[in-house]
Amino acid sequence: MSNPARQLADVITLPVRNIGGQAASVVGTAAEHARVWTANEVDDWGRDNGFVDRVWSASRLRWHISVGGAEHIPKRKGALIVVNSRRFSLAPIFAALAIGGAVGRPVRFVGRPDVAPLGPTMQRLGGLLPIPREIESALRADELIVLGAEPQLTNRTSGTIDHRIVGAATMTKTAAIPAATVSVPLRRSARVEIGAPIRLRRKRRGPLEELELADALQAHLDGLLDELGGAMTGTPLDWLPLGGIGGV
Amino acid sequence: MGGELGSRVASLLEDEPWVGSLEGIDVDPPRARLRRAVFHRIVPGQHDRTVETITAFNPHIVVHIAVWEPHSRANTRTARTLTDDAATSILGAAAECRALESIVVRSGIEIYGRNRNSVTRPTEREARNPTSEYGRMVDQIERTARAIGRRVGVSVGKLRLATVLGPHVPNPLGRILRMPAVPFSALADPPFAVVHQHDAAEAFVLAAKARLDGPVNIVAPGAITAFQAIRRGGRIPVPIVGPEWTVARGLSYLAGAPVPDHVLEMFHRGRLADGQLARDVLGFAPTTTTSDVIDQLFRWPSVVHTPSEVAWEAVS
Numbered sequence A: 001m002s003n004p005a006r007q008l009a010d011v012i013t014l015p016v017r018n019i020g021g022q023a024a025s026v027v028g029t030a031a032e033h034a035r036v037w038t039a040n041e042v043d044d045w046g047r048d049n050g051f052v053d054r055v056w057s058a059s060r061l062r063w064h065i066s067v068g069g070a071e072h073i074p075k076r077k078g079a080l081i082v083v084n085s086r087r088f089s090l091a092p093i094f095a096a097l098a099i100g101g102a103v104g105r106p107v108r109f110v111g112r113p114d115v116a117p118l119g120p121t122m123q124r125l126g127g128l129l130p131i132p133r134e135i136e137s138a139l140r141a142d143e144l145i146v147l148g149a150e151p152q153l154t155n156r157t158s159g160t161i162d163h164r165i166v167g168a169a170t171m172t173k174t175a176a177i178p179a180a181t182v183s184v185p186l187r188r189s190a191r192v193e194i195g196a197p198i199r200l201r202r203k204r205r206g207p208l209e210e211l212e213l214a215d216a217l218q219a220h221l222d223g224l225l226d227e228l229g230g231a232m233t234g235t236p237l238d239w240l241p242l243g244g245i246g247g248v
Numbered sequence B: 001m002g003g004e005l006g007s008r009v010a011s012l013l014e015d016e017p018w019v020g021s022l023e024g025i026d027v028d029p030p031r032a033r034l035r036r037a038v039f040h041r042i043v044p045g046q047h048d049r050t051v052e053t054i055t056a057f058n059p060h061i062v063v064h065i066a067v068w069e070p071h072s073r074a075n076t077r078t079a080r081t082l083t084d085d086a087a088t089s090i091l092g093a094a095a096e097c098r099a100l101e102s103i104v105v106r107s108g109i110e111i112y113g114r115n116r117n118s119v120t121r122p123t124e125r126e127a128r129n130p131t132s133e134y135g136r137m138v139d140q141i142e143r144t145a146r147a148i149g150r151r152v153g154v155s156v157g158k159l160r161l162a163t164v165l166g167p168h169v170p171n172p173l174g175r176i177l178r179m180p181a182v183p184f185s186a187l188a189d190p191p192f193a194v195v196h197q198h199d200a201a202e203a204f205v206l207a208a209k210a211r212l213d214g215p216v217n218i219v220a221p222g223a224i225t226a227f228q229a230i231r232r233g234g235r236i237p238v239p240i241v242g243p244e245w246t247v248a249r250g251l252s253y254l255a256g257a258p259v260p261d262h263v264l265e266m267f268h269r270g271r272l273a274d275g276q277l278a279r280d281v282l283g284f285a286p287t288t289t290t291s292d293v294i295d296q297l298f299r300w301p302s303v304v305h306t307p308s309e310v311a312w313e314a315v316s
Helices: A003-011 A015-038 A050-061 A090-105 A118-125 A132-140 A163-172 A208-228 B003-016 B047-057 B077-097 B133-150 B171-177 B198-212 B225-234 B243-256 B259-270 B276-282 B288-297 B308-316
Strands: A064-068 A079-081 A107-110 A143-147 A176-185 A189-194 B023-026 B037-040 B061-064 B102-108 B155-161 B163-165 B181-185 B192-198 B213-218 B236-239
Touching: A003 A176, A015 B225, A050 A090, A050 A118, A079 A090, A079 A132, A079 A163, A079 A208, A079 B276, A090 A107, A090 A143, A090 A176, A090 A189, A090 B236, A118 B288, A132 A143, A132 A163, A163 A208, A176 A208, B003 B023, B003 B198, B023 B047, B047 B077, B061 B077, B061 B192, B077 B102, B102 B133, B102 B198, B133 B155, B133 B259, B155 B198, B163 B171, B163 B198, B163 B276, B163 B288, B171 B181, B171 B225, B171 B259, B171 B288, B181 B225, B181 B243, B181 B259, B192 B198, B192 B288, B198 B213, B198 B276, B213 B276, B225 B243, B225 B288, B236 B243
Parallel strands: A064 A189, A079 A143, A079 A176, A107 A143, B023 B037, B061 B102, B102 B155, B155 B213, B163 B192, B181 B236
Antiparallel strands: A176 A189
């Protein structure tokens, strides 16, 4: 003979039982997600694809970055992509993430420090040390690398470009590509416009080639920025002809 | 020839059609059944016996694998002494052999060092700048081998191996990662690469066959951080910052997994290397990625202690 109390308990299902089951399921799923997130691997250069994807997804809550001219990026070969940079905008990092999203290849950037904890974190995002030998080695391995020009106050012009890093591209005979980045601190939209690879008219045998290539990249970047034009601060200040009439 | 790597290399060389006769020296007997190879059990300090054996054999190729990684089978001081003795005797004796054409020595990617602002993935062109005791040991082997190679006019191939892991390979990194709770650098957690013992052995055979002249990095594709490795193995990660490492090293030592300085350096600064040259020059194609080697590390069964009476009953 069965116990009536037990029969009653079978009929009356308290919500605690369901909640407990669901909680266990949630905890199990979270643990599995945590395991997948933490137990993945990094590539040959220490870039963590899972971490990059999560940072890229999170960054899209703040920024909406559109990329133009992605067809100029080689499909399999390496290339040095030189971008202009507005101060505190982290343009090389976001340009690398945006271009990587557009071309479907891992894109690295130059300029991680070799100090913990910032250096290793940036390495997970694809950061490389600003050492010409390191960049040369990555270009030989057919990697796409973003190099930021010297940061400027606005997006109107690009700064000087480190010719020693550009020299890595000339040594490895890889394409050097200018890409203009425009972002506004108070707005959500940003733009990365990739130009055609630079080809110097005159071939040099010595180090003049990298100097001239750096100058040509800067000139092309300025040209791309002129074409993009537009607001620089997102405020009426942009309407004032601070740079002279016609920007001259 | 007595270690796991040496036994594997000997076993692979036995199957090579270009290898005529094969002889090996070690302090321990081979760990695999060898059909053709002749084994000589000689302690590294027995210089005269080593020289006598090698000169009597008069080899065309000498493959020198006798490198004791600190705290793999001996503590740092003993490992240094054994490695120096073996290198002096074997390479010195090889120089006396008239038939000698090529020397292949074992080195390590620790030779590049991990100073601040040193490149992330050094190629073979990078300057040697060891920053650990093991790095200095392999640097000394390379110097000795190169000096002998120049003196007698033979090629010297230097295989700079990443940390060699594999079943039954005594390795401090493997021991640490297999502990139930594993320390890792909370602030840095940089990536490192390893190589499977079978791939490393294959590289030695390829280098000997090609009469390699110069250094090549031997690393498995991919990389992993200590935290990722710990999580893959289901171990408990113990984040460590700064001075706590002294305590962690002491506890790890007491637990039977000492942390030598090159492994500690790897936990703090990472250790990667560019292995492209080995693929280009030797046709070396590693079959196991770094993450697979780590997964295999955790799949190897632990030692099961069976009480003697239980074992006796099972047998009878």
